[in-house]
Amino acid sequence: MTLATMKKGECAIITEFTDLSESFSRRLYDVGISVGSEVRLLSILNFGQLFYISIDDVDLCIRKQEAQKIKIEKI
Amino acid sequence: MRFMLIGNPNVGKTTLFNALTGANAHVGNWSGVTVDKLVGSIKGGNDQLIDLPGTYSVTPSSEDEGVVTYAILHESYNGFINIVDATHLKRNLHLSIQLLEANVPMMVTLNMMDALAKKGLMFDAQRLKEYIPNELVLISARKGEGIESVIDGLAKLSIEKPFKLDYGNTIEKAIAQIIRLIPQNERALDNRWIAIQALEGNEGVYPILPKSEVDKIRMIVLETEKQIIEGKEALSLKGAIFNKRREWIHQVYQACVKPLPGFKEEHQARLTPIDRLLTHPILGILIFLLLMFLIYSLTFDWLGNPISDGFTAVIDNWVTPAISSFLLSLGLHPEGFIYGALIEGVVAGVGGVIVFLPQILILFFCLSLMEATGYMARVAIVMDYIFSGFGLNGKAVVPLITGFGCNVPAIMATRTIPDKFERIKTMMIIPFMSCSARLPVYVLFVGIFFKKSQSLIIMGLYLLGIIVALLSAKLLSVSIFKKTQSQFILEVPPYRVPQFKNLMNQTFSRGSDFIHTAGKFIVLGSVVLWLLKDLGPSGLHVPDDQSYLALLGGVLAPVFLPLGFGTWQAASSLVVGFLAKELVASSILIICGAETGILALFTPLQAFSFLVFSLLYIPCLSTVGVMYQETKSLKVTTLMVIFGVVVAYLVSFVIYQLGLLIL
Known part of the structure; x- marks a missing residue:
């Protein structure tokens, strides 16, 4: 399961980053996202290309290609 | 303190x-x-x-x-x-x-x-x-x-109790090792901080450490990272540090933040209806375009241009005559060198900048407003769909749109793009957005050569600019910037009511930035240009076709032959246009005498090729100046300028040669 397979409104825990670039994962840490973070998918935008998520108290958007590299486990 | x-x-x-x-x-x-x-x-x-x-x-x-x-x-x-x-x-x-x-x-x-x-x-x-x-x-x-x-x-600020978060055995051991390698110093800063930052991968701490120790510290960092991964403590060292911090933060949060009694806590974060509308892939874009149209009307037609015209009138009717008579009263000769350089160089140059100021302030105000309310993030979301295909970031939309008004603030607006290379890429394509100063050139030529389809040709030029910009972005993404991956993490801030005072502060500080940089270059450029136009091999006050400018145009003219306008008149007006693009129109008019002169100089196809080149070639001097100011790199700025000229040359060449074949 990756973040890209989540459905709107669902919640999940991030279990792994696969093949994310160093700088991108660093950026994720900066905004407070890492393995173990609880994500909620708020919406899928731009015809399925952009994932609008909420983690802790931060709302942000990431692209599909990166969402596919973030493994999750639904809760 | x-x-x-x-x-x-x-x-x-x-x-x-x-x-x-x-x-x-x-x-x-x-x-x-x-x-x-x-x-x-x-x-x-x-x-x-x-x-x-x-x-x-x-x-x-x-x-x-x-x-x-x-x-x-x-x-x-x-x-x-x-x-x-x-x-x-x-x-x-x-x-x-x-x-x-x-x-x-x-x-x-x-x-x-x-x-x-x-x-x-x-x-x-x-x-x-x-x-x-x-x-x-x-x-x-x-x-x-x-x-x-x-x-x-x-x-009464002091340190009551030093702060220390325990990162677990592996990392604490590494911290202790690194601290031993940091020499005694006068810094108020805790050496533990330097050690932790080094472990987190902060390159910024190394320059203050002795070279002999840096390699040892890097070794410890690598070794620790290995231990963390092998011991399955976390996926990376950075991750391990992050996890410890997050644990601590959760403890703090649990202890300190409580629901207010009687308040029903909203458990589910969800999109508000307004957000659903603004981030809608089609409606969102339509709303954005409508808003842009309003901002443009306000900046140029409704508010900016009338104020600007007022400024021009004041400068032409009051300021220039006043300075002129003051200079004359000092005993300067009106035909003299200093008088000419001051009035036609400095005063005209400064006037040229000031006249643009109302539009720029209004535009900056609107952009600050969009940023402060949180709307800008929503625009970046909807535009990312289109832009990502061309290797651009959704955040590039605002600079590019601003470019239609003036390239100078557009270049400054790229500051919101976090990645350096994406930012440079965006800066490089901004000059292809047809700024308002290019309109007079189009209007002049279209009025002479394409009377029947004026607006079609002008719209076509704008469109051509956009297409060239997007294709260039794609080209740059697969060539020079191949290695940089486009990343898009966009934090979506909550909507906020902006504070008027902050907006004004921001507007004026951006405005003064503009005056400082653009002003410097325009004034300097005006004087140089006046000199080129007024001086010739035979001395002062030469006729236009014997000035250094004409000579320079003559040297450059053959280069433009394949594009269809290899005349010194066209070449030197393009040189003048480097100062400010609207000068292409006025200078070619002056050089050719009148419209009939222009009509004799170009065929319609040549005129169109000339317009395309005017649209795309080097941005004006102020834009180049701002590019330098924003990148602080001569190399990057030169690259940007050369890229613009090459693209302009190629596109005009293709259009002219194709035109010759078809017509």
């Missing part, structure tokens, strides 16, 4: 800075960094406050953020003020930990207490003391609440 104000982006840092200092801040420089340093003196005393750029982490991911490490290491200060957004405590505390670890006297100011209450939460400040013993002040910066307590608190 000197304090540094540090906090995440979008937490009200600017508002607090303004509240603490009034409006007396001045801009300074960090040596070796392009980011401005804002210093103000705190009200009611001699204390100074340094405003650092908003950052999520001390370990830099962007140029802006690198400044924070630099300042912590090199700036002289007596303490930090860490501004924390109470409504985003979990994320904000990551930065607070990194600052606390420095063990420098620090005040924590919790902002947006009012917004926290609105969310149905309350904050237990007493409990926070158990975790963070530092001076704590609860404020609401936009309401001006708690500002006095901040100022009072600064006087």
Whole structure:
């Protein structure tokens, strides 16, 4: 399961980053996202290309290609 | 005493800075960094406050953020003020930990207490003391609440109990090893901070360490990373540090943040209806285009141009004659060299900048408004769909659109793009957006050569600019910038009611930026141009076709033969156009005498090719100046200019040669 397979409104825990670039994962840490973070998918935008998520108290958007590299486990 | 104000982006840092200092801040420089340093003196005393750029982490991911490490290491200060957004405590505390670890006297100011209450939460400040013993002040910066307590608190800032977060055996061992390698020093900073930053991968700490130790420290970092991964403690060293911090933050959050009694907590974060509309892939774009159209009408037709025309009238009818008669009264000869250089060079140049100012201020105000309300993030979302296909970031939309007005503020607006290379890429294509100064050129030529389909041709040119810009972005992405991956993490801030005072401050500081840079170049350029036009091999006041400008045009003319306009008149007006694009129109009109002269000089196809070249070739001098100011790199600026000229040449060449074949 990756973040890209989540459905709107669902919640999940991030279990792994696969093949994310160093700088991108660093950026994720900066905004407070890492393995173990609880994500909620708020919406899928731009015809399925952009994932609008909420983690802790931060709302942000990431692209599909990166969402596919973030493994999750639904809760 | 000197304090540094540090906090995440979008937490009200600017508002607090303004509240603490009034409006007396001045801009300074960090040596070796392009980011401005804002210093103000705190009200009611001699204390100074340094405003650092908003950052999520001390370990830099962007140029802006690198400044924070630099300042912590090199700036002289007596303490930090860490501004924390109470409504985003979990994320904000990551930065607070990194600052606390420095063990420098620090005040924590919790902002947006009012917004926290609105969310149905309350904050237990007493409990926070158990975790963070530092001076704590609860404020609401936009309401001006708690500002006095901040100022009072600064006087008694001290370290009661050093802060220490335990990172577990593996990392603590590494920290101890690194600390031993850091030589004794005078810094107020805790060496433990340097060790942790090194382990986190902050390259910024190495320059202050002796070269002999740097390699040893790097080895320890690598070794620790290996141990962490092999011991399955975390996926990376950075991750392991992050996890420990997050654990601690969750403890703090559990202890200090409680639901207000009687308030039904909203469990599910969800999109508001307005957000659903603004981020809709089709409606969102339509709304954005409509808004842009309104901003444009306001900037140019409704408000900007009338004011500008007024300015022009005042300058032409009052200022110039006044300066002129003053100079004459000094005994200068009206045919003389100094008089000409001052009136036709300096005064005309300065006038040219000032006349543009109303439009630019209005445009900046509208853009600041879009940013402050949080709408800009929504625009970046909807445009990312189109832009990502061309290797651009959704955030590039605003600079590009601004480019239709004037390329100078457009280049400045690229500051919102975090990745350096994406930013440079965006800067390189901005000049293809047809700025308002190019319109007079189109109007002149279209009126002469394409009477029947005027607006069609002009629209076509605008469209051509957009197409060339997007294709160039694609081209750059697969060539020079092949290695840089386009990344898009866009934090979506909540909607906020902007503060008028902040908007005005921002507008005027951007406006004065524009005057400083563009002004310098335009004035200098005007004088040089006047000299070129007035001087010739035979001396002063030569006829136009014997001036150095004409000679230069003559030298360049053969280059333009394959494009269809290899005449010295066309070439020298393009040279003049480098100063300001609207001058292409006026100078060719002057050089050719009248419209009939132009008609004799070009065929319609040649005229069109000339227009395409005028649209695309080097941006004006001010734009080049701003590019240099923003990149601080001669190499990058030169690359941008050459790229523009080459693209212009190729496109005009293809159009002219194809035209010859077809017609």
